[in-house]
Amino acid sequence: MKKFSLSRREALKRMGAVGVGAFLAAGGLPVYGNRSHGGQRVAVIGGGFGGATAAKYLKRLSPGLDVVLVEPQKRYYTCPFTNLYLGGMREFETLGHDYRELSRLGVRIVSQTAVDVDAEGRRLRLADGDSLSWDRLILSPGIDFRWGELEGYGREAADKAPHAWKPGPQSRLLRRQLLEMPDGGTFVLVAPDNPFRCPPGPYERVSMVAHYFKTHKPRSKVLLLDAKDNFSKQGLFLEGWKENYGDMIEWVGRSNDGRVVRVNADKLEVETEFGEIHRANVLNVVPPQKAGFIADRAGVTDESGWVPVQPRTFESKQVPGIYVIGDATQAAPMPKSGFVANTQAKVTARAILADLAGEEPPEPTWTNTCYSVIAPDWGITVAGVYEVHDGELREVPGSGGVSPMGAAADFRKREAAYAEAWYAAIAQDTWGSR
Amino acid sequence: MRLTTVAIAVAALAGALALTLRHAGADPSGEDIVPVSNDRASAIAMTCANCHGTDGRLESTGIPSIAGKPEIVLRSQLLAFQRDEYPGATVMPRLVKGYTEEELAAVARYFAALKPTPEEPSQQP
Numbered sequence: 001m002k003k004f005s006l007s008r009r010e011a012l013k014r015m016g017a018v019g020v021g022a023f024l025a026a027g028g029l030p031v032y033g034n035r036s037h038g039g040q041r042v043a044v045i046g047g048g049f050g051g052a053t054a055a056k057y058l059k060r061l062s063p064g065l066d067v068v069l070v071e072p073q074k075r076y077y078t079c080p081f082t083n084l085y086l087g088g089m090r091e092f093e094t095l096g097h098d099y100r101e102l103s104r105l106g107v108r109i110v111s112q113t114a115v116d117v118d119a120e121g122r123r124l125r126l127a128d129g130d131s132l133s134w135d136r137l138i139l140s141p142g143i144d145f146r147w148g149e150l151e152g153y154g155r156e157a158a159d160k161a162p163h164a165w166k167p168g169p170q171s172r173l174l175r176r177q178l179l180e181m182p183d184g185g186t187f188v189l190v191a192p193d194n195p196f197r198c199p200p201g202p203y204e205r206v207s208m209v210a211h212y213f214k215t216h217k218p219r220s221k222v223l224l225l226d227a228k229d230n231f232s233k234q235g236l237f238l239e240g241w242k243e244n245y246g247d248m249i250e251w252v253g254r255s256n257d258g259r260v261v262r263v264n265a266d267k268l269e270v271e272t273e274f275g276e277i278h279r280a281n282v283l284n285v286v287p288p289q290k291a292g293f294i295a296d297r298a299g300v301t302d303e304s305g306w307v308p309v310q311p312r313t314f315e316s317k318q319v320p321g322i323y324v325i326g327d328a329t330q331a332a333p334m335p336k337s338g339f340v341a342n343t344q345a346k347v348t349a350r351a352i353l354a355d356l357a358g359e360e361p362p363e364p365t366w367t368n369t370c371y372s373v374i375a376p377d378w379g380i381t382v383a384g385v386y387e388v389h390d391g392e393l394r395e396v397p398g399s400g401g402v403s404p405m406g407a408a409a410d411f412r413k414r415e416a417a418y419a420e421a422w423y424a425a426i427a428q429d430t431w432g433s434r
Numbered sequence: 435m436r437l438t439t440v441a442i443a444v445a446a447l448a449g450a451l452a453l454t455l456r457h458a459g460a461d462p463s464g465e466d467i468v469p470v471s472n473d474r475a476s477a478i479a480m481t482c483a484n485c486h487g488t489d490g491r492l493e494s495t496g497i498p499s500i501a502g503k504p505e506i507v508l509r510s511q512l513l514a515f516q517r518d519e520y521p522g523a524t525v526m527p528r529l530v531k532g533y534t535e536e537e538l539a540a541v542a543r544y545f546a547a548l549k550p551t552p553e554e555p556s557q558q559p
């Protein structure tokens with residue numbers, strides 16, 4: 001709105017192009033006045049859950065808009081279900097998705113890394129030196145690691161003690177280490193303090209490792225050293241671990257000296273706050289995190305390393321015209337999940353189209369459902385619905401929550417089956433593939 | 435598993451009938467008291483796509499496809515979820531409690547109006 005001169009806005013109004021949902025497509029989807037967005041460009045950096053969804057829905061809602069997606073990878077591998085891959089329940093390649101469907105929809109794909117953003121000049125610079133202009137920019141760069149913040153855990157340490165918290169070679173390395181580990185060995189997972197990508201992720205991971213051990217290396221142990229005293233779906237995980245794995249999984253919270261302060265990747269040893277040394281056969285360190293580096297370059301991060309956003313639209317609080325979605329944002333109480341990134345993308349796509357048309361953003365609504373698979377027949381969920389209330393994000397009172405404790409086996413089994421179905425659905429909704 | 439599905443479908447239909455009657459009594463016009471715009475309905479519907487596929491269309495994955503289902507069925511199912519009256523429900527009750535009855539009715543109407551299978555987008559310039 002603020003970027004239009006009055007005369008331009010007036011001109012658009014006279015053309016009848018202003019007005020959210022002015023046209024309805026055959027399917028019932030509102031089409032935001034094609035003509036008003038013709039020639040306008042929205043660039044999206046990052047083709048993960050947030051970025052790919054944003055590009056797709058921008059194009060669906062406003063076919064005349066020029067939508068450019070900047071993503072260096074030709075094939076994106078999801079973090080969701082890497083744990084199932086580690087547990088032997090999934091082939092790695094089933095986690096890969098490409099951009100053909102988005103391209104078919106008319107999204108322009110630029111297979112490069114964006115290395116810098118000029119907010120004032122409304123341009124971004126690509127790794128090959130080229131640059132690209134935009135009218136609005138969406139960043140969905142995911143996370144980067146704070147290498148070295150956990151003593152002894154720098155980039156090179158990850159070659160020996162993988163994080164596998166970004167998918168690809170790291171996930172394969174961890175799987176190979178599990179396959180090579182002798183029966184009777186110990187798998188140690190180091191979990192970080194909040195906030196971090198996928199709050200239930202570490203707990204699903206140890207579940208899947210335990211599943212693999214139970215079926216292939218039953219004398220082995222799983223130790224989870226945690227920088228926190230509470231975690232997502234805690235009661236349900238503890239119940240599920242006991243039922244499925246007896247006492248194979250040991251969780252040590254912060255007050256019981258679970259916080260790791262030093263890593264020795266060569267010796268596969270970690271040291272906790274009060275000086276206890278734990279030795280692993282396979283060591284998986286989930287390091288502290290921050291927004292992907294391009295958010296820094298764009299000037300949208302604050303001292304926390306994450307991105308503060310306007311609650312209604314997810315436009316940066318610091319730099320107008322740049323919108324940020326997904327894991328990079330401070331969006332509590334929404335978790336950093338792929339599901340949330342997908343629904344944030346849709347809200348932000350509509351907000352940008354409204355802004356380009358000189359309209360107020362529509363009332364937002366976001367949802368989340370995080371499935372965790374504890375065993376092949378044992379799934380659990382946490383769900384949430386979010387809104388803006390008094391200028392703040394909050395969970396809609398009375399909605400959301402976790403699966404019931406002590407539920408029947410059939411309930412757990414159906415949530416496990418729905419987890420698989422959810423994966424296929426969100427992959428289709430995000431990249432158009434499964 | 436299959437029997438449960440049939441039982442749920444039957445229960446949902448029975449619920450649908452009961453609801454039609456209830457609503458017919460309360461509001462003969464069949465209109466919602468608080469109007470919910472199609473725009474709002476489509477915003478909510480987009481969050482459904484996460485599990486039910488873009489536009490509510492899915493090839494059999496275990497989660498039902500919802501595009502083009504009869505409005506009365508969708509509406510009564512959504513309201514049954516909201517009232518914890520849907521046998522065997524897992525995550526849906528927790529999600530639909532984030533919306534008003536009127537919003538759910540509008541979402542039901544929205545999906546009912548969609549074609550069950552996608553049509554090629556009309557190539558209008």
Ligand SMILES: Cc1cc2nc3c(=O)[nH]c(=O)nc-3n(C[C@H](O)[C@H](O)[C@H](O)COP(=O)(O)OP(=O)(O)OC[C@H]3O[C@@H](n4cnc5c(N)ncnc54)[C@H](O)[C@@H]3O)c2cc1C
Nearest residue numbers: 046048049050079080114141142198326327336337338339
């Ligand atoms: C083990 C594990 C399990 C998980 N399980 C689930 C689950 O079951 N359900 C769920 O909802 N979520 C799950 N998550 C969380 C989910 O992976 C993230 O929340 C999600 O990926 C966030 O999406 P995003 O778009 O913010 O970032 P990403 O999906 O990471 O996408 C970022 C993209 O941006 C690209 N990029 C970064 N910088 C640049 C740049 N400068 N230029 C161009 N491109 C760039 C990257 O290549 C990447 O493709 C899990 C995570 C982990 C680690």
